[in-house]
Amino acid sequence: MISVENLSVSYGDLRALADVSLDVADGEFVTVLGPSGCGKTTLLRTIGGLEVPTTGEVTVDGDPPEVAQADARLGFVFQEHTLLPWKSAIENVTFLRRMAGKDPDPEGARDLLATTGLDGFEDARPGELSGGMKQRVAIARAIHLGADVLLMDEPFGELDEITRDEMSVEILRLWRENRKTVVFVTHSVPEAVFLGDRCVVVSGAADPADPTDGDDAPGRIVAEFEVDLPRPRDESVFGSEAFGAQVARVRRALHDDA
Ligand SMILES: Nc1ncnc2c1ncn2[C@@H]1O[C@H](COP(=O)(O)OP(=O)(O)OP(=O)(O)O)[C@@H](O)[C@H]1O
Structure with missing residues:
Protein backbone atom coordinates (compact mmCIF):
# COMPACT_ATOMS: atom_id res chain seq x y z
CA MET A 1 0.00 0.00 0.00
CA ILE A 2 1.09 3.55 -0.71
CA SER A 3 0.53 5.99 2.12
CA VAL A 4 0.93 9.75 1.77
CA GLU A 5 0.38 11.62 5.01
CA ASN A 6 0.13 15.39 5.34
CA LEU A 7 2.72 15.81 2.62
CA SER A 8 4.07 19.25 1.76
CA VAL A 9 6.84 19.81 -0.77
CA SER A 10 8.55 23.14 -1.42
CA TYR A 11 11.24 24.08 -3.92
CA GLY A 12 12.99 26.90 -2.08
CA ASP A 13 10.27 29.47 -1.43
CA LEU A 14 7.87 27.89 -3.88
CA ARG A 15 5.25 25.70 -2.21
CA ALA A 16 4.41 22.99 -4.75
CA LEU A 17 2.17 20.83 -2.53
CA ALA A 18 0.53 21.40 0.85
CA ASP A 19 -0.98 18.93 3.28
CA VAL A 20 -1.71 16.16 0.80
CA SER A 21 -2.94 12.84 2.23
CA LEU A 22 -3.68 9.85 0.06
CA ASP A 23 -3.77 6.08 0.50
CA VAL A 24 -3.56 3.76 -2.50
CA ALA A 25 -4.49 0.14 -1.85
CA ASP A 26 -2.62 -2.81 -3.36
CA GLY A 27 -3.88 -3.43 -6.88
CA GLU A 28 -5.77 -0.14 -7.04
CA PHE A 29 -5.65 2.13 -10.11
CA VAL A 30 -5.71 5.77 -8.95
CA THR A 31 -5.68 8.65 -11.39
CA VAL A 32 -4.42 12.09 -10.35
CA LEU A 33 -6.00 14.89 -12.32
CA GLY A 34 -5.39 18.63 -12.30
CA PRO A 35 -4.33 21.65 -14.34
CA SER A 36 -0.76 22.35 -15.36
CA GLY A 37 1.55 23.35 -12.52
CA CYS A 38 -0.71 22.21 -9.65
CA GLY A 39 1.87 19.73 -8.34
CA LYS A 40 0.85 16.36 -9.85
CA THR A 41 4.36 15.46 -11.00
CA THR A 42 5.76 16.56 -7.66
CA LEU A 43 3.33 14.21 -5.90
CA LEU A 44 4.28 11.29 -8.17
CA ARG A 45 8.00 11.96 -7.88
CA THR A 46 7.75 12.13 -4.09
CA ILE A 47 5.90 8.79 -4.00
CA GLY A 48 8.75 7.48 -6.18
CA GLY A 49 11.48 8.78 -3.87
CA LEU A 50 12.73 11.24 -6.50
CA GLU A 51 11.74 14.26 -4.37
CA VAL A 52 12.02 14.57 -0.60
CA PRO A 53 9.03 15.67 1.52
CA THR A 54 9.48 19.08 3.14
CA THR A 55 7.03 17.92 5.82
CA GLY A 56 4.85 14.83 6.11
CA GLU A 57 5.61 11.26 5.15
CA VAL A 58 5.35 8.86 2.22
CA THR A 59 5.67 5.10 2.58
CA VAL A 60 5.37 2.17 0.17
CA ASP A 61 4.42 -1.02 2.00
CA GLY A 62 5.65 0.66 5.17
CA ASP A 63 9.08 1.51 3.73
CA PRO A 64 10.51 4.86 2.64
CA PRO A 65 10.17 5.20 -1.18
CA GLU A 66 13.97 5.17 -1.61
CA VAL A 67 14.04 1.66 -0.13
CA ALA A 68 11.17 0.50 -2.38
CA GLN A 69 12.97 2.01 -5.37
CA ALA A 70 16.26 0.31 -4.49
CA ASP A 71 14.37 -3.03 -4.32
CA ALA A 72 12.94 -2.40 -7.82
CA ARG A 73 9.42 -2.34 -6.38
CA LEU A 74 8.61 0.91 -8.24
CA GLY A 75 8.35 1.23 -12.02
CA PHE A 76 8.22 4.62 -13.74
CA VAL A 77 6.69 5.56 -17.07
CA PHE A 78 7.11 9.21 -18.02
CA GLN A 79 5.69 11.38 -20.79
CA GLU A 80 9.00 11.17 -22.63
CA HIS A 81 9.74 7.52 -23.21
CA THR A 82 13.30 7.63 -21.70
CA LEU A 83 14.48 4.61 -23.72
CA ASP A 148 4.52 -3.95 -7.81
CA VAL A 149 3.79 -0.25 -8.23
CA LEU A 150 3.67 1.64 -11.52
CA LEU A 151 4.01 5.42 -11.34
CA MET A 152 2.90 6.90 -14.63
CA ASP A 153 3.28 10.61 -15.45
CA GLU A 154 1.16 11.52 -18.49
CA PRO A 155 2.56 8.56 -20.40
CA PHE A 156 0.22 9.18 -23.34
CA GLY A 157 0.55 12.98 -23.28
CA GLU A 158 2.44 13.21 -26.55
CA LEU A 159 0.33 10.72 -28.48
CA ASP A 160 -2.52 11.47 -30.89
CA GLU A 161 -6.03 10.89 -29.58
CA ILE A 162 -6.65 7.61 -31.41
CA THR A 163 -3.40 6.06 -30.18
CA ARG A 164 -4.14 7.44 -26.71
CA ASP A 165 -7.47 5.63 -26.56
CA GLU A 166 -5.85 2.41 -27.79
CA MET A 167 -3.10 2.71 -25.19
CA SER A 168 -5.67 3.34 -22.44
CA VAL A 169 -7.46 0.10 -23.28
CA GLU A 170 -4.13 -1.68 -23.42
CA ILE A 171 -2.84 -0.40 -20.09
CA LEU A 172 -6.04 -1.62 -18.41
CA ARG A 173 -5.53 -5.07 -19.90
CA LEU A 174 -1.90 -5.17 -18.73
CA TRP A 175 -2.95 -3.95 -15.29
CA ARG A 176 -5.59 -6.70 -15.07
CA GLU A 177 -3.15 -9.38 -16.17
CA ASN A 178 -0.23 -8.23 -14.03
CA ARG A 179 -2.03 -7.07 -10.83
CA LYS A 180 -0.10 -3.83 -10.31
CA THR A 181 -0.84 -0.85 -8.12
CA VAL A 182 -0.97 2.19 -10.41
CA VAL A 183 -0.81 5.94 -9.79
CA PHE A 184 -1.43 7.67 -13.12
CA VAL A 185 -1.10 11.44 -13.60
CA THR A 186 -3.05 13.13 -16.37
CA HIS A 187 -4.55 16.43 -17.56
CA SER A 188 -7.34 14.59 -19.32
CA VAL A 189 -10.67 14.12 -17.55
CA PRO A 190 -11.89 11.31 -19.87
CA GLU A 191 -8.59 9.47 -19.48
CA ALA A 192 -8.72 9.81 -15.66
CA VAL A 193 -12.28 8.47 -15.56
CA PHE A 194 -11.77 5.67 -18.09
CA LEU A 195 -8.70 4.30 -16.31
CA GLY A 196 -9.26 4.88 -12.62
CA ASP A 197 -10.94 3.04 -9.79
CA ARG A 198 -10.64 6.39 -8.10
CA CYS A 199 -9.86 9.82 -9.44
CA VAL A 200 -8.09 12.35 -7.21
CA VAL A 201 -8.41 16.00 -8.20
CA VAL A 202 -5.49 18.32 -7.36
CA SER A 203 -5.90 22.10 -7.55
CA GLY A 204 -3.48 24.98 -7.16
CA ALA A 205 -6.26 27.50 -6.49
CA ALA A 206 -5.92 29.65 -3.37
CA ASP A 207 -7.67 28.26 -0.30
CA PRO A 208 -9.78 31.05 1.29
CA ALA A 209 -9.12 29.47 4.71
CA ASP A 210 -5.33 29.92 4.28
CA PRO A 211 -4.25 33.58 4.58
CA THR A 212 -0.77 32.73 3.24
CA ASP A 213 -2.22 31.67 -0.14
CA GLY A 214 -1.73 34.06 -3.02
CA ASP A 215 -1.45 33.54 -6.76
CA ASP A 216 1.18 30.90 -6.10
CA ALA A 217 -0.98 28.70 -3.86
CA PRO A 218 0.32 25.14 -3.46
CA GLY A 219 -1.42 22.07 -4.89
CA ARG A 220 -3.95 20.39 -2.64
CA ILE A 221 -6.36 17.50 -3.11
CA VAL A 222 -9.75 19.17 -3.51
CA ALA A 223 -11.94 16.22 -4.51
CA GLU A 224 -11.92 12.45 -4.88
CA PHE A 225 -14.29 10.30 -6.91
CA GLU A 226 -14.90 6.60 -6.94
CA VAL A 227 -15.36 5.86 -10.63
CA ASP A 228 -18.60 3.97 -10.96
CA LEU A 229 -18.03 2.06 -14.19
CA PRO A 230 -17.92 -1.73 -14.39
CA ARG A 231 -14.72 -3.54 -15.32
CA PRO A 232 -13.30 -4.82 -17.56
CA ARG A 233 -13.52 -1.61 -19.58
CA ASP A 234 -12.88 -1.48 -23.32
CA GLU A 235 -13.43 0.92 -26.26
CA SER A 236 -17.21 0.54 -25.97
CA VAL A 237 -17.10 2.50 -22.67
CA PHE A 238 -16.06 5.73 -24.45
CA GLY A 239 -19.47 6.07 -26.10
CA SER A 240 -21.57 5.04 -23.10
CA GLU A 241 -23.97 7.30 -21.23
CA ALA A 242 -22.56 6.23 -17.85
CA PHE A 243 -19.05 7.29 -18.94
CA GLY A 244 -20.33 10.69 -20.16
CA ALA A 245 -22.08 11.26 -16.82
CA GLN A 246 -18.93 10.45 -14.79
CA VAL A 247 -16.81 12.73 -16.96
CA ALA A 248 -19.34 15.56 -16.51
CA ARG A 249 -19.29 15.07 -12.73
CA VAL A 250 -15.49 15.32 -12.54
CA ARG A 251 -15.43 18.34 -14.89
CA ARG A 252 -17.86 20.18 -12.60
CA ALA A 253 -15.57 19.57 -9.61
CA LEU A 254 -12.56 20.83 -11.56
CA HIS A 255 -14.29 24.03 -12.61
CA ASP A 256 -15.72 24.70 -9.15
CA ASP A 257 -12.17 24.64 -7.76
CA ALA A 258 -10.29 26.26 -10.64
N1 LIG B 1 12.67 20.95 -9.60
C1 LIG B 1 11.92 22.04 -9.43
N2 LIG B 1 12.47 23.19 -8.97
C2 LIG B 1 11.71 24.29 -8.77
N3 LIG B 1 10.39 24.36 -8.99
C3 LIG B 1 9.78 23.24 -9.44
C4 LIG B 1 10.52 22.03 -9.68
N4 LIG B 1 9.65 21.09 -10.14
C5 LIG B 1 8.44 21.68 -10.17
N5 LIG B 1 8.51 22.96 -9.75
C6 LIG B 1 7.39 23.90 -9.62
O1 LIG B 1 6.45 23.29 -8.74
C7 LIG B 1 5.12 23.52 -9.18
C8 LIG B 1 4.43 22.19 -9.44
O2 LIG B 1 5.05 21.58 -10.56
P1 LIG B 1 4.63 20.12 -11.07
O3 LIG B 1 5.51 19.80 -12.22
O4 LIG B 1 4.60 19.19 -9.93
O5 LIG B 1 3.13 20.39 -11.58
P2 LIG B 1 2.23 19.53 -12.58
O6 LIG B 1 0.85 19.62 -12.06
O7 LIG B 1 2.80 18.17 -12.73
O8 LIG B 1 2.38 20.33 -13.94
P3 LIG B 1 2.27 19.79 -15.46
O9 LIG B 1 0.91 19.19 -15.56
O10 LIG B 1 2.44 21.02 -16.29
O11 LIG B 1 3.36 18.77 -15.64
C9 LIG B 1 5.23 24.40 -10.42
O12 LIG B 1 5.08 25.75 -10.02
C10 LIG B 1 6.64 24.14 -10.92
O13 LIG B 1 7.15 25.25 -11.62
Whole structure:
Protein backbone atom coordinates (compact mmCIF):
# COMPACT_ATOMS: atom_id res chain seq x y z
CA MET A 1 0.00 0.00 0.00
CA ILE A 2 1.09 3.55 -0.71
CA SER A 3 0.53 5.99 2.12
CA VAL A 4 0.93 9.75 1.77
CA GLU A 5 0.38 11.62 5.01
CA ASN A 6 0.13 15.39 5.34
CA LEU A 7 2.72 15.81 2.62
CA SER A 8 4.07 19.25 1.76
CA VAL A 9 6.84 19.81 -0.77
CA SER A 10 8.55 23.14 -1.42
CA TYR A 11 11.24 24.08 -3.92
CA GLY A 12 12.99 26.90 -2.08
CA ASP A 13 10.27 29.47 -1.43
CA LEU A 14 7.87 27.89 -3.88
CA ARG A 15 5.25 25.70 -2.21
CA ALA A 16 4.41 22.99 -4.75
CA LEU A 17 2.17 20.83 -2.53
CA ALA A 18 0.53 21.40 0.85
CA ASP A 19 -0.98 18.93 3.28
CA VAL A 20 -1.71 16.16 0.80
CA SER A 21 -2.94 12.84 2.23
CA LEU A 22 -3.68 9.85 0.06
CA ASP A 23 -3.77 6.08 0.50
CA VAL A 24 -3.56 3.76 -2.50
CA ALA A 25 -4.49 0.14 -1.85
CA ASP A 26 -2.62 -2.81 -3.36
CA GLY A 27 -3.88 -3.43 -6.88
CA GLU A 28 -5.77 -0.14 -7.04
CA PHE A 29 -5.65 2.13 -10.11
CA VAL A 30 -5.71 5.77 -8.95
CA THR A 31 -5.68 8.65 -11.39
CA VAL A 32 -4.42 12.09 -10.35
CA LEU A 33 -6.00 14.89 -12.32
CA GLY A 34 -5.39 18.63 -12.30
CA PRO A 35 -4.33 21.65 -14.34
CA SER A 36 -0.76 22.35 -15.36
CA GLY A 37 1.55 23.35 -12.52
CA CYS A 38 -0.71 22.21 -9.65
CA GLY A 39 1.87 19.73 -8.34
CA LYS A 40 0.85 16.36 -9.85
CA THR A 41 4.36 15.46 -11.00
CA THR A 42 5.76 16.56 -7.66
CA LEU A 43 3.33 14.21 -5.90
CA LEU A 44 4.28 11.29 -8.17
CA ARG A 45 8.00 11.96 -7.88
CA THR A 46 7.75 12.13 -4.09
CA ILE A 47 5.90 8.79 -4.00
CA GLY A 48 8.75 7.48 -6.18
CA GLY A 49 11.48 8.78 -3.87
CA LEU A 50 12.73 11.24 -6.50
CA GLU A 51 11.74 14.26 -4.37
CA VAL A 52 12.02 14.57 -0.60
CA PRO A 53 9.03 15.67 1.52
CA THR A 54 9.48 19.08 3.14
CA THR A 55 7.03 17.92 5.82
CA GLY A 56 4.85 14.83 6.11
CA GLU A 57 5.61 11.26 5.15
CA VAL A 58 5.35 8.86 2.22
CA THR A 59 5.67 5.10 2.58
CA VAL A 60 5.37 2.17 0.17
CA ASP A 61 4.42 -1.02 2.00
CA GLY A 62 5.65 0.66 5.17
CA ASP A 63 9.08 1.51 3.73
CA PRO A 64 10.51 4.86 2.64
CA PRO A 65 10.17 5.20 -1.18
CA GLU A 66 13.97 5.17 -1.61
CA VAL A 67 14.04 1.66 -0.13
CA ALA A 68 11.17 0.50 -2.38
CA GLN A 69 12.97 2.01 -5.37
CA ALA A 70 16.26 0.31 -4.49
CA ASP A 71 14.37 -3.03 -4.32
CA ALA A 72 12.94 -2.40 -7.82
CA ARG A 73 9.42 -2.34 -6.38
CA LEU A 74 8.61 0.91 -8.24
CA GLY A 75 8.35 1.23 -12.02
CA PHE A 76 8.22 4.62 -13.74
CA VAL A 77 6.69 5.56 -17.07
CA PHE A 78 7.11 9.21 -18.02
CA GLN A 79 5.69 11.38 -20.79
CA GLU A 80 9.00 11.17 -22.63
CA HIS A 81 9.74 7.52 -23.21
CA THR A 82 13.30 7.63 -21.70
CA LEU A 83 14.48 4.61 -23.72
CA LEU A 84 18.16 4.12 -24.46
CA PRO A 85 18.44 5.08 -28.15
CA TRP A 86 21.34 2.75 -28.92
CA LYS A 87 19.62 -0.35 -27.53
CA SER A 88 16.96 -2.43 -29.28
CA ALA A 89 13.39 -2.69 -27.98
CA ILE A 90 14.09 -6.03 -26.30
CA GLU A 91 17.36 -4.76 -24.77
CA ASN A 92 15.53 -1.72 -23.42
CA VAL A 93 12.92 -3.98 -21.82
CA THR A 94 15.49 -6.30 -20.17
CA PHE A 95 18.04 -3.63 -19.20
CA LEU A 96 16.45 -2.32 -15.98
CA ARG A 97 15.71 -5.82 -14.74
CA ARG A 98 19.35 -6.78 -15.27
CA MET A 99 20.51 -3.59 -13.55
CA ALA A 100 18.27 -4.44 -10.59
CA GLY A 101 20.09 -7.79 -10.29
CA LYS A 102 16.96 -9.87 -10.91
CA ASP A 103 16.96 -13.17 -12.80
CA PRO A 104 17.07 -12.47 -16.52
CA ASP A 105 13.84 -13.55 -18.20
CA PRO A 106 14.30 -13.04 -21.96
CA GLU A 107 11.25 -15.18 -22.76
CA GLY A 108 9.10 -13.06 -20.45
CA ALA A 109 10.41 -9.89 -22.13
CA ARG A 110 9.56 -11.29 -25.60
CA ASP A 111 6.08 -12.28 -24.44
CA LEU A 112 5.51 -8.82 -22.99
CA LEU A 113 6.59 -7.13 -26.21
CA ALA A 114 4.26 -9.43 -28.13
CA THR A 115 1.30 -8.72 -25.83
CA THR A 116 1.94 -4.98 -26.22
CA GLY A 117 1.65 -5.38 -30.00
CA LEU A 118 5.38 -5.23 -30.75
CA ASP A 119 5.84 -8.73 -32.12
CA GLY A 120 8.50 -8.46 -34.86
CA PHE A 121 9.95 -5.19 -33.48
CA GLU A 122 12.16 -6.76 -30.80
CA ASP A 123 15.36 -5.71 -32.59
CA ALA A 124 14.20 -2.24 -33.66
CA ARG A 125 15.89 0.77 -32.03
CA PRO A 126 13.74 3.54 -30.51
CA GLY A 127 14.48 5.79 -33.52
CA GLU A 128 12.70 3.26 -35.73
CA LEU A 129 9.54 3.16 -33.59
CA SER A 130 6.52 5.49 -33.50
CA GLY A 131 5.66 7.47 -30.33
CA GLY A 132 3.02 4.94 -29.31
CA MET A 133 5.38 2.00 -29.89
CA LYS A 134 8.08 3.65 -27.78
CA GLN A 135 5.62 4.10 -24.92
CA ARG A 136 4.63 0.44 -25.27
CA VAL A 137 8.31 -0.48 -24.81
CA ALA A 138 8.54 1.81 -21.76
CA ILE A 139 5.44 0.19 -20.23
CA ALA A 140 6.74 -3.32 -21.01
CA ARG A 141 10.04 -2.36 -19.38
CA ALA A 142 8.30 -1.23 -16.15
CA ILE A 143 6.24 -4.43 -15.99
CA HIS A 144 9.22 -6.65 -16.83
CA LEU A 145 11.18 -5.04 -14.01
CA GLY A 146 8.70 -6.83 -11.74
CA ALA A 147 7.73 -3.66 -9.86
CA ASP A 148 4.52 -3.95 -7.81
CA VAL A 149 3.79 -0.25 -8.23
CA LEU A 150 3.67 1.64 -11.52
CA LEU A 151 4.01 5.42 -11.34
CA MET A 152 2.90 6.90 -14.63
CA ASP A 153 3.28 10.61 -15.45
CA GLU A 154 1.16 11.52 -18.49
CA PRO A 155 2.56 8.56 -20.40
CA PHE A 156 0.22 9.18 -23.34
CA GLY A 157 0.55 12.98 -23.28
CA GLU A 158 2.44 13.21 -26.55
CA LEU A 159 0.33 10.72 -28.48
CA ASP A 160 -2.52 11.47 -30.89
CA GLU A 161 -6.03 10.89 -29.58
CA ILE A 162 -6.65 7.61 -31.41
CA THR A 163 -3.40 6.06 -30.18
CA ARG A 164 -4.14 7.44 -26.71
CA ASP A 165 -7.47 5.63 -26.56
CA GLU A 166 -5.85 2.41 -27.79
CA MET A 167 -3.10 2.71 -25.19
CA SER A 168 -5.67 3.34 -22.44
CA VAL A 169 -7.46 0.10 -23.28
CA GLU A 170 -4.13 -1.68 -23.42
CA ILE A 171 -2.84 -0.40 -20.09
CA LEU A 172 -6.04 -1.62 -18.41
CA ARG A 173 -5.53 -5.07 -19.90
CA LEU A 174 -1.90 -5.17 -18.73
CA TRP A 175 -2.95 -3.95 -15.29
CA ARG A 176 -5.59 -6.70 -15.07
CA GLU A 177 -3.15 -9.38 -16.17
CA ASN A 178 -0.23 -8.23 -14.03
CA ARG A 179 -2.03 -7.07 -10.83
CA LYS A 180 -0.10 -3.83 -10.31
CA THR A 181 -0.84 -0.85 -8.12
CA VAL A 182 -0.97 2.19 -10.41
CA VAL A 183 -0.81 5.94 -9.79
CA PHE A 184 -1.43 7.67 -13.12
CA VAL A 185 -1.10 11.44 -13.60
CA THR A 186 -3.05 13.13 -16.37
CA HIS A 187 -4.55 16.43 -17.56
CA SER A 188 -7.34 14.59 -19.32
CA VAL A 189 -10.67 14.12 -17.55
CA PRO A 190 -11.89 11.31 -19.87
CA GLU A 191 -8.59 9.47 -19.48
CA ALA A 192 -8.72 9.81 -15.66
CA VAL A 193 -12.28 8.47 -15.56
CA PHE A 194 -11.77 5.67 -18.09
CA LEU A 195 -8.70 4.30 -16.31
CA GLY A 196 -9.26 4.88 -12.62
CA ASP A 197 -10.94 3.04 -9.79
CA ARG A 198 -10.64 6.39 -8.10
CA CYS A 199 -9.86 9.82 -9.44
CA VAL A 200 -8.09 12.35 -7.21
CA VAL A 201 -8.41 16.00 -8.20
CA VAL A 202 -5.49 18.32 -7.36
CA SER A 203 -5.90 22.10 -7.55
CA GLY A 204 -3.48 24.98 -7.16
CA ALA A 205 -6.26 27.50 -6.49
CA ALA A 206 -5.92 29.65 -3.37
CA ASP A 207 -7.67 28.26 -0.30
CA PRO A 208 -9.78 31.05 1.29
CA ALA A 209 -9.12 29.47 4.71
CA ASP A 210 -5.33 29.92 4.28
CA PRO A 211 -4.25 33.58 4.58
CA THR A 212 -0.77 32.73 3.24
CA ASP A 213 -2.22 31.67 -0.14
CA GLY A 214 -1.73 34.06 -3.02
CA ASP A 215 -1.45 33.54 -6.76
CA ASP A 216 1.18 30.90 -6.10
CA ALA A 217 -0.98 28.70 -3.86
CA PRO A 218 0.32 25.14 -3.46
CA GLY A 219 -1.42 22.07 -4.89
CA ARG A 220 -3.95 20.39 -2.64
CA ILE A 221 -6.36 17.50 -3.11
CA VAL A 222 -9.75 19.17 -3.51
CA ALA A 223 -11.94 16.22 -4.51
CA GLU A 224 -11.92 12.45 -4.88
CA PHE A 225 -14.29 10.30 -6.91
CA GLU A 226 -14.90 6.60 -6.94
CA VAL A 227 -15.36 5.86 -10.63
CA ASP A 228 -18.60 3.97 -10.96
CA LEU A 229 -18.03 2.06 -14.19
CA PRO A 230 -17.92 -1.73 -14.39
CA ARG A 231 -14.72 -3.54 -15.32
CA PRO A 232 -13.30 -4.82 -17.56
CA ARG A 233 -13.52 -1.61 -19.58
CA ASP A 234 -12.88 -1.48 -23.32
CA GLU A 235 -13.43 0.92 -26.26
CA SER A 236 -17.21 0.54 -25.97
CA VAL A 237 -17.10 2.50 -22.67
CA PHE A 238 -16.06 5.73 -24.45
CA GLY A 239 -19.47 6.07 -26.10
CA SER A 240 -21.57 5.04 -23.10
CA GLU A 241 -23.97 7.30 -21.23
CA ALA A 242 -22.56 6.23 -17.85
CA PHE A 243 -19.05 7.29 -18.94
CA GLY A 244 -20.33 10.69 -20.16
CA ALA A 245 -22.08 11.26 -16.82
CA GLN A 246 -18.93 10.45 -14.79
CA VAL A 247 -16.81 12.73 -16.96
CA ALA A 248 -19.34 15.56 -16.51
CA ARG A 249 -19.29 15.07 -12.73
CA VAL A 250 -15.49 15.32 -12.54
CA ARG A 251 -15.43 18.34 -14.89
CA ARG A 252 -17.86 20.18 -12.60
CA ALA A 253 -15.57 19.57 -9.61
CA LEU A 254 -12.56 20.83 -11.56
CA HIS A 255 -14.29 24.03 -12.61
CA ASP A 256 -15.72 24.70 -9.15
CA ASP A 257 -12.17 24.64 -7.76
CA ALA A 258 -10.29 26.26 -10.64
N1 LIG B 1 12.67 20.95 -9.60
C1 LIG B 1 11.92 22.04 -9.43
N2 LIG B 1 12.47 23.19 -8.97
C2 LIG B 1 11.71 24.29 -8.77
N3 LIG B 1 10.39 24.36 -8.99
C3 LIG B 1 9.78 23.24 -9.44
C4 LIG B 1 10.52 22.03 -9.68
N4 LIG B 1 9.65 21.09 -10.14
C5 LIG B 1 8.44 21.68 -10.17
N5 LIG B 1 8.51 22.96 -9.75
C6 LIG B 1 7.39 23.90 -9.62
O1 LIG B 1 6.45 23.29 -8.74
C7 LIG B 1 5.12 23.52 -9.18
C8 LIG B 1 4.43 22.19 -9.44
O2 LIG B 1 5.05 21.58 -10.56
P1 LIG B 1 4.63 20.12 -11.07
O3 LIG B 1 5.51 19.80 -12.22
O4 LIG B 1 4.60 19.19 -9.93
O5 LIG B 1 3.13 20.39 -11.58
P2 LIG B 1 2.23 19.53 -12.58
O6 LIG B 1 0.85 19.62 -12.06
O7 LIG B 1 2.80 18.17 -12.73
O8 LIG B 1 2.38 20.33 -13.94
P3 LIG B 1 2.27 19.79 -15.46
O9 LIG B 1 0.91 19.19 -15.56
O10 LIG B 1 2.44 21.02 -16.29
O11 LIG B 1 3.36 18.77 -15.64
C9 LIG B 1 5.23 24.40 -10.42
O12 LIG B 1 5.08 25.75 -10.02
C10 LIG B 1 6.64 24.14 -10.92
O13 LIG B 1 7.15 25.25 -11.62
